[in-house]
Amino acid sequence: LAAGGACLASNAGAGSLAITTQIASIDTDTKFVFVEAGTNDIDDSVTPTPSTLGVLGDTTTATFYGALYNAYVAIKARAPDAKIAFLTPYSADSSYTNGRRHFYTNTNGNTLAQFQQAVIDVAELLGAKLIDVGRKAGIGYLTPEYFSDGLHINDAGGVRMGTFVADETRDWA
Numbered sequence: 001l002a003a004g005g006a007c008l009a010s011n012a013g014a015g016s017l018a019i020t021t022q023i024a025s026i027d028t029d030t031k032f033v034f035v036e037a038g039t040n041d042i043d044d045s046v047t048p049t050p051s052t053l054g055v056l057g058d059t060t061t062a063t064f065y066g067a068l069y070n071a072y073v074a075i076k077a078r079a080p081d082a083k084i085a086f087l088t089p090y091s092a093d094s095s096y097t098n099g100r101r102h103f104y105t106n107t108n109g110n111t112l113a114q115f116q117q118a119v120i121d122v123a124e125l126l127g128a129k130l131i132d133v134g135r136k137a138g139i140g141y142l143t144p145e146y147f148s149d150g151l152h153i154n155d156a157g158g159v160r161m162g163t164f165v166a167d168e169t170r171d172w173a
Contacts, residue, residue, distance in 0.1 A: 001022040001025050001026065002022075002036075003015070003018040003019050003021075003022055005018075005040060006018030006019045006037075006040060007019065007037070007040045007041045007051055008020055008035075008037035008038070008041055008051070008061075008064065008067040008068065008071060009041050009051035009052070009061055009062065009063060009064045009066070009067035010051075010061045010062055010067070011041075011049055011050065011051045011052075015040055017061060017067075019035070019037050019071070020061060020067060020070065020071060020074070023071060023074045023075055023078055024078070026075065026078050026079050026082075027079065028078060028079055029079065029081070030079040030082045031081065031082060031083065032082060032083050032084075032085070032169075032172070033075050033079065033082045033083070033084045033085070034085050034087060034131070034165075035068070035071055035072075035075075035084065035085070035086050035087065036086075036087040036089070036133075037064075037067075037068070037071075037086075037089070037119075038064065038088070038089035038112075038115040038116070038118070038119060038134075039089045039090075039100055039151075040100075041064050041067075041115065042089070042099065042100060042104075042106050042110060042111075042112060042115045043098065043099040043100045043106065044098075044099055044106050044107050045098040045099060049107070049108075050106045050107060050108055050110070051063070051064045051067070052064065052108060053065065053108065053110045053114055053115065053118060054066050054118075056118075056121045056122070056125060059073075064115060064118050065118050065121070065122060068086065068118060068119060068122040069122055069125075069126070072084055072122070072126045072128055083129060083172055084128045084129065085123075085128065085129035085130065085131050085169070086119045086122065086123045086128055086129070086130055086131070087119070087131045087132075087133045087134075087165070088116040088119045088120065088130070088131070088132050088133055088134030088135060089112065089115055089116060089119070089133075089134050090133050090134045090137065090139045090140050090161075091112055091134065091139075091140035091141045092140075092141070092147070092150050092151040093140070093141060093142070093143060093144040093146075093147050093150045093151075094141050094142060094144070095144060095150040096147075096149075096150030096151050097150075098151075100112065100151060101140075101141055102140065102141045103141075112134070116132075116134045116135060119134075120132070129169075129172070131164075131165055131168045131169070133161060133164060133165070136164070137160060137161055137164040138160060138164070139153065139157055139160055139161060143157075145157075146160055
């Protein structure tokens with residue numbers, strides 16, 4: 001149910017709430033739901049105004065923190081038995097010039113590290129699973145071999161990420 005070029009939070013740009021609206025399509029007997037968001041929420045080039053970061057405790061889709069919380073609640077309502085995992089966003093590689101990488105600050109003054117921390121904070125608050133792709137999978141700023149264009153992962157990046165996620169979820173059954 002992935003939505004390319006999408007944001008989790010609401011904002012004035014393309015992709016606003018596109019990930020959030022996919023929740024209604026989740027089968028009610030789904031066992032696992034993976035929420036990978038933040039890459040487009042932070043970036044100025046995808047959205048005229050990037051998503052507002054917000055703070056832990058927000059429950060509205062108007063902020064990224066709130067959209068994460070809202071997504072969890074909506075997924076639990078839709079598929080109560082599902083195990084929900086949040087994936088932290090990874091950095092684009094150093095060649096990517098349109099943001100979404102380490103050392104980038106968007107027009108709201110937020111960094112990728114802050115969006116990664118939001119995912120970690122909300123997962124911890126809600127007792128959701130956390131898969132820290134952004135900081136621990138070895139995909140990012142200095143690994144251009146895993147990207148097709150500096151932002152989107154290529155086949156090797158897909159293998160790297162898939163192996164990392166599989167290893168992190170191995171004992172969930």
